[in-house]
Amino acid sequence: SQQGEEDPQALSIQEGENATMNCSYKTSINNLQWYRQNSGRGLVHLILIRSNEREKHSGRLRVTLDTSKKSSSLLITASRAADTASYFCATPLSSGSARQLTFGSGTQLTVLP
């Protein structure tokens, strides 16, 4: 069963704009990870945020985590055409191990030049 769900399913923006993607999950977690996947490729790890963290930055990426609402958001600032990809949040399966991740269906981001 899927633990996390991304919203929106698809997002199309102009280069230079900011893109925000949201993720909701169902059960308590100790961390949440965001990944990017270019078409036909593997998953690229973006950020891991722990349950005791509220916000984390990495370059043009900002991730927030609200454990009370069981939600997370990924903000990409000043987007580029190269950011076009699918973005997934992943959380540990509550009844399994931290290494068993569940994924949402992803947000397909298209950045138009």
Next chain:
Amino acid sequence: KAGVTQTPRYLIKTRGQQVTLSCSPISGHRSVSWYQQTPGQGLQFLFEYFSETQRNKGNFPGRFSGRQFSNSRSEMNVSTLELGDSALYLCASSLDGSRSGNTIYFGEGSWLTVV
């Protein structure tokens, strides 16, 4: 440091055949997991190995199996292939996968097409 390496990248098999996919984790990583990605079901967990032992298994039939070697390299095998097994198979590795949460890194995947 080399990333997670998966071979082969692409392969085509016929229904009823079997296939073996290989994964070399990041050096020093002892946990290896496998995932299946399809357009219909998305990303689904297959199984996870740590120190040559399977520690978790997803909801897949027994045709899907795997193993891990003493050098942490892992293989997964699918026997009696069905058309529905066509998918991108992703391998992931992490340091020791403690519950505190280690970053999990993925390889480029192996594209399997069953005809």
